Amino acid sequence: MLPLTLLAGGWLACAASIAAWAAIKPRVGAKGSLPSSTRVCIVRPCAGDEHGLGRALLSTAATSTTAQIEVRFAVAREDDPAFAVATDVARTLRAQGVDARVVLTGARGPNAKAEQLARALRGVACDVVLVADSDVDLAGADLDALLAPLSDERVAAVWAPPVEVEPETPADRASAAVLDASMHAFAVLGALDAGGMVGKLIALRSRDLAAVGGFGDLVECLGEDMELARRFRELGKAVRRVDLPARSLARGRTWSASVARYARWIAVIRAQRPALLASYPLVIAPTFPLVALSLAAAGIEGPRALGVGLGALAVRLFVAALARRRSGSRRTTSLAFDAVTSDALLWSSFVRALGTTRVTWRGVSLEITRGGVLRRGAR
Structure with a gap:
């Protein structure tokens, strides 16, 4: 040859x-369970007039869980288009008996998401912080399966691989294919790389999050999810992936916008x-x-x-x-x-x-x- x-x-x-x-x-199955007395704060950082925002936020209460939940929608400013949507959804959820509030964070970044999360969690007393991006459809999601690995005290964080379920443009379809038809699909890549974490849908033990500085310590860091995973490993804690898809409703993107998005992900690795x-x-x-x-x-x-x-x-x-x-x-x-x-x-x-x-x-x-x-x- x-x-x-x-x-x-x-x-x-x-x-x-x-x-x-x-x-x-092997596929990752849910093992163990948290007690029904577990207090979970679901935080959803919001910004802009995203496709399906109201539907995604409403789905927060359409999940399956035995935990005690409270919901916080984090929005930077009142003039952000997401504020009106989040306010309406919070009102609807409260009418359904869910403790749901909008938190005006005034976040300016540079990592605005990390700052949104840090400010939304001020004064919140909970056992677990569950972060779901504003485009994630949680309808029917088994949150108990997401939370289950946290029954092991050695586990600090759990994450779900993202997929995109409603692609519209050619760029949307290419992006969806990256996440469900390539080696970059996190359901595959996560099995090979135990050191990573994708923050689209994650659950974090509150005391472990505090032990590594919380989200407030990540405001100047691109890729707060990967940095958190690194800090948890330094703490001697594990990060687990579960086979529960984080279903993103994102769509309507151009090719250049999709390239910019994945370039940011690769920049985090770099x-x-x-x-x-x-x-x-x-x-x-x-x-x-x-x-x-x-x-x-x-x-x-x-x-x-x-x-x-x-x-x-x-x-x-x-x-x-x-x-x-x-x-x-x-x-x-x-x-x-x-x-x-x-x-x-x-x-x-x-x-x-x-x-x-x-x-x-x-x-x-x-x-x-x-x-x-x-x-x-x-x-």
């Missing part, structure tokens, strides 16, 4: 082995866990370069090299099917189409993340410095 073919074959073998390892990793950055081209989205390398090898070394390209395509379709099943997605889009669009989005985002340390987050220009620290208004 000649050098280019050998290189491509070795790369393919590595990617295929990791995909196989992800497939044989800043906080740089050793993992190479996993994007090597393991998470290797199909495009593998096919290109096999074609180049075939032109120089003969048609046998095309077998590597065919193998790469087969592995990619296997990963798409695995991710679709593990994520619990109900989308019926072609796996081949999802594989192409999700990899195109990931590569576009990867290149963008490598090319700049600046990100735009909810209209605010930020610069990422060493360790993921944010500076506002960088030029």
Whole structure:
């Protein structure tokens, strides 16, 4: 076997082995349970006129749980379009007997989400903080399954892998495919990387959160979820993933907006866990370069090299099917189409993340410095 073919074959073998390892990793079931006296504060940071905001916030009370819950909708200012929606929903939930309030936080960031959460939790006495982003549909969600791992005192946090359930634009569909038809699907990636956490839907033990400084200590950090996971590990605590999808209603995005979003995620890895950055081209989205390398090898070394390209395509379709099943997605889009669009989005985002340390987050220009620290208004 000649050098280019050998290189491509070795790369393919590595990617295929990791995909196989992800497939044989056992699914995560809920074990144990918290007592019904457990006090849970559900906090939903809100900003802007998001699609389905009212529906998502109303779903907060449409969950299954035996815990005692209170709900806080965090909004920065009264002139934020989310304020009126959150106020109406809180009123409706109170009429249903739920302790629901809107908290005006005055948050300015640079990590506005972390600041929203910190201010919304002031004066709240609870055993568990449950954070659900404002686009997450909780209707029918089994929160007891999310909370169950916290029955083990060694566990500080639990998270649910996000999926996008109502894509509308081509960019929406590509984004949904990243989350349910690629190696980047957190239901798959989370099985391989026990050190991560995605903050779309998380439950945190209150005293452990306080022990690592709380959300107030993360206002200048991009990727507060990953930083929390790191701090919990330093505390000697575990972070667990559960197989409960965090169903996002987000839609209506452009391609550039989707690229910017995933570039921010990759920027978090670049800043906080740089050793993992190479996993994007090597393991998470290797199909495009593998096919290109096999074609180049075939032109120089003969048609046998095309077998590597065919193998790469087969592995990619296997990963798409695995991710679709593990994520619990109900989308019926072609796996081949999802594989192409999700990899195109990931590569576009990867290149963008490598090319700049600046990100735009909810209209605010930020610069990422060493360790993921944010500076506002960088030029």
